[in-house]
Amino acid sequence: MIKIGTYSYEEYIHLIESFHGNLAPGLVIGGFMVDLAMKNLPPGDFFDAVCETAVCLPDSIQLLTPCTVGNGWLKVLEFGRFALTLYEKYSGDGVRVYLDVKKMNDWPEIKEWFLKLKPKREQNLQLILNQIKEAGPGLLSLQKVRVEPERLRRPKLGAVAICPVCQEAYPIRDGNACRPCQGESPYL
Amino acid sequence: MIKIGTYSYEEYIHLIESFHGNLAPGLVIGGFMVDLAMKNLPPGDFFDAVCETAVCLPDSIQLLTPCTVGNGWLKVLEFGRFALTLYEKYSGDGVRVYLDVKKMNDWPEIKEWFLKLKPKREQNLQLILNQIKEAGPGLLSLQKVRVEPERLRRPKLGAVAICPVCQEAYPIRDGNACRPCQGESPYL
Numbered sequence: 001m002i003k004i005g006t007y008s009y010e011e012y013i014h015l016i017e018s019f020h021g022n023l024a025p026g027l028v029i030g031g032f033m034v035d036l037a038m039k040n041l042p043p044g045d046f047f048d049a050v051c052e053t054a055v056c057l058p059d060s061i062q063l064l065t066p067c068t069v070g071n072g073w074l075k076v077l078e079f080g081r082f083a084l085t086l087y088e089k090y091s092g093d094g095v096r097v098y099l100d101v102k103k104m105n106d107w108p109e110i111k112e113w114f115l116k117l118k119p120k121r122e123q124n125l126q127l128i129l130n131q132i133k134e135a136g137p138g139l140l141s142l143q144k145v146r147v148e149p150e151r152l153r154r155p156k157l158g159a160v161a162i163c164p165v166c167q168e169a170y171p172i173r174d175g176n177a178c179r180p181c182q183g184e185s186p187y188l
Numbered sequence: 189m190i191k192i193g194t195y196s197y198e199e200y201i202h203l204i205e206s207f208h209g210n211l212a213p214g215l216v217i218g219g220f221m222v223d224l225a226m227k228n229l230p231p232g233d234f235f236d237a238v239c240e241t242a243v244c245l246p247d248s249i250q251l252l253t254p255c256t257v258g259n260g261w262l263k264v265l266e267f268g269r270f271a272l273t274l275y276e277k278y279s280g281d282g283v284r285v286y287l288d289v290k291k292m293n294d295w296p297e298i299k300e301w302f303l304k305l306k307p308k309r310e311q312n313l314q315l316i317l318n319q320i321k322e323a324g325p326g327l328l329s330l331q332k333v334r335v336e337p338e339r340l341r342r343p344k345l346g347a348v349a350i351c352p353v354c355q356e357a358y359p360i361r362d363g364n365a366c367r368p369c370q371g372e373s374p375y376l
Contacts, residue, residue, distance in 0.1 A: 019250070019256060020256055020258060020259050021254045021256075021259055021261075022259075024259075026258075027258070050374060052368070054257065054258070054260070054342060055258065055260070055342075055345060056258045056259070057258065058256075058257045058258040059256050059257065059258030059259065060258070062207070062250070062256075062257070062258070066209045068207060068208055068209075068246075068247050068250075069242065069246045069247065069250070069257050069264060070208060070214075070215070070242070070243065070244045070245065070246040070247030070248070070250070071208050071209055071210075071212075071244075071247065072242070072243070073209075076257060077372075077374060079358070079362075079366060079367045079368055079372065080345050080358050080359040080362065080366070080367075081354075081356050081357070081358055081366055081368065082356075082357065083356065085374075085375075092376070096375070098356055099356075099357070100356075101350060101355065101356065101357055102355065114348075114357060115348050115357060116347060116348050145375045145376075146375065146376045147374050147375055147376065148374075148376060151374065152374060154242060154243075157243060157268050159304060160302075160303050160304050162289060166269075167289065167290065168269050168270075168271065168286055168287075168288075168289065169269070169270065169287075169289055169302060169303060170267070170268050170269055171268040174267075174268065178267060178268070178269055179267045179268075180240070180267055180269065184265075184267070186238060186265060186273075186335050186336075186339065186340060187273075187284070187333045187334065187335055188280070188333075188334045188335065188336060
């Protein structure tokens with residue numbers, strides 16, 4: 001039986017649909033990626049995660065590991081590489097898993113999807129998903145890596161002040177007003 | 189009975205512990221914030237989310253709305269303001285909910301926690317959580333806002349190429365090699 005983390009394949013598919021909203025191929029292959037990384041962790045008790053793309057893969061990590069965006073243990077780097085690393089949070093020793101284009105030759109639907117070789121409307125989602133389920137970890141490669149944990153850690157917010165413009169709390173390190181009131185507001 | 193989204197208060201607490209890993213006050217108050225925003229949505233069928241802090245609140249949004257980091261419907265802006273906005277994805281009309289310092293005078297433990305008025309080791313987590321449960325939406329304020337959806341949308345990855353250095357797929361818009369191979373690699 002295929003297992004993804006502690007879930008059966010079917011349970012994981014259900015979890016994706018519930019959390020991510022739709023059954024994206026990237027989430028399914030992402031499940032195999034996290035699973036492979038977790039089976040190849042370097043020694044240690046506490047692991048943080050790096051995700052090298054903002055697309056899909058952060059959700060596989062959040063669903064299958066203790067690392068989330070909100071708890072700061074998952075860092076998303078928007079490089080557009082479909083890869084993730086789990087690393088020991090003090091030593092920085094880690095394992096990196098990536099979707100390996102060189103292993104896709106037997107899986108044409110996956111290759112066409114991943115490299116966008118044909119328009120989305122001509123792709124067959126069910127075939128892609130079938131091939132991902134069949135190929136699973138066979139699409140992946142593994143590397144030992146090392147990171148500098150300090151560089152990836154979310155900076156502490158530090159001391160708090162009340163912004164004189166919006167009257168809301170903000171990190172005092174940002175200056176005399178919060179960043180939105182200094183001109184970075186996303187609101188019109 | 190207190191409800192947070194479709195969950196009972198106790199179910200939501202359980203969900204936090206399972207997803208976020210620990211019972212952070214920010215996640216609990218975040219639940220009330222998302223709930224209030226969802227009860228005050230402008231007209232529309234599809235809503236995207238903006239979170240104005242990377243700390244805790246993104247996880248409340250991911251647990252209680254369809255918006256996640258991986259599906260691109262949640263945009264995290266690291267401003268350090270404890271606020272979120274849900275907006276109609278085409279018109280940009282939205283509702284913003286923020287933790288209102290002016291409403292904290294009756295809740296000293298919450299105020300001390302939120303404004304970091306005393307060191308964490310002197311704070312009483314259980315008291316903070318009790319006050320949050322009691323105060324709930326009474327700590328929050330609401331604003332109508334408008335955003336420019338195009339500015340907040342995650343840019344499409346676009347066409348894909350194979351990086352000549354690492355042999356992995358990357359967005360061709362990034363140049364002749366992927367960003368990590370151009371010098372942004374987080375690995376030593």
